[in-house]
Amino acid sequence: MKVHNYLILLGLVLSYLGCFAQSEPYDFNGDGKKETCKLVAPKTNDETYDCEGGCNCRIVFSDPKIPAITITSCIGGEPQILGDLDGNGTTEIGLVPEWWTSCWRSYYIYTFVNGKWTLFVDPITIHCNLFEEHDGPIIEKVANKKGYYKVYYSEFDDEKGILTLTKTVKKKI
Numbered sequence: 001m002k003v004h005n006y007l008i009l010l011g012l013v014l015s016y017l018g019c020f021a022q023s024e025p026y027d028f029n030g031d032g033k034k035e036t037c038k039l040v041a042p043k044t045n046d047e048t049y050d051c052e053g054g055c056n057c058r059i060v061f062s063d064p065k066i067p068a069i070t071i072t073s074c075i076g077g078e079p080q081i082l083g084d085l086d087g088n089g090t091t092e093i094g095l096v097p098e099w100w101t102s103c104w105r106s107y108y109i110y111t112f113v114n115g116k117w118t119l120f121v122d123p124i125t126i127h128c129n130l131f132e133e134h135d136g137p138i139i140e141k142v143a144n145k146k147g148y149y150k151v152y153y154s155e156f157d158d159e160k161g162i163l164t165l166t167k168t169v170k171k172k173i
Contacts, residue, residue, distance in 0.1 A: 023081055028066055029112050030089035035063040037093065041076045049100050051075065059093065059110075069110055069117045071097050082109065085120065085141065085149070086171060092120055094138060103128035104154070107138055113173050121169045127154035133164045147171045 025034035040058045042051040057074035071077070074097035082092040090112045096105050106123035124138060134152050142148040148168050155163050 022062070023079060026081055026091040027089065028061060028091050028093070029063070032089075033063070035061050035066060037061050037079055039077055039079055039095075041074070044075050046100070057097065059095070066112070067116060069093070071095060071108070073097060073099065075099060082137065082139065085109075085139065086111070086147070096126065107153075109139060111173065119172055121149060121151065121172055124151050124153045125155070126152075127156075127162050129162055130154050130164050142168055 022036040022038040025036055027033065028035050028037065037059050040060055042053060042055055042057065044051050044055070055073055055075055057071045057077060059069040059071070059079050061068070076098035077095050080094035082094050084090060085092045088111075093110045095108050095110070097108070099105070104125070104127055107126050108123050109120040110117045111120040121139070126138070130138075130152060136152075138152050140150045142150055145168075148170055150166050151169050152164060152166055155165055157163055
């Protein structure tokens with residue numbers, strides 16, 4: 001068996017066990033203490049494209065008082081720690097939910113407000129080539145414009161194909 005096949009097998013085992021790597025410690029809820037997070041994926045069957053108990057992932061935290069983030073239509077992914085984007089003392093988390101098909105996805109950014117997780121900005125449409133073409137964060141603060149952020153996103157053009165573009169968006173909360 002080739003090394004590549006062993007890596008795939010290892011990924012499936014880890015997915016089954018829900019044992020993806022934990023993040024470094026960050027303050028996710030603004031209490032001044034650092035916590036870790038990890039993504040727990042559902043048990044999947046790659047031949048039938050089925051999940052046991054639904055195709056939902058959860059991002060769970062080392063502090064049991066922080067509620068988990070449930071992501072529907074998700075079979076995997078790696079939480080991206082984005083730091084404190086808005087300066088409110090909490091750490092925002094980005095995620096591109098994995099799925100069996102298609103490179104077109106949504107990039108979700110979550111923020112912790114009033115004891116619960118909510119979307120920081122509207123979901124950002126991306127194609128998997130965005131990460132190959134753009135070597136940097138998907139979201140950046142706009143200087144001198146509080147509450148506004150520049151996001152990188154993907155769009156399809158009939159003549160030019162898949163494009164990586166930017167736009168300015170307002171924080172939802």
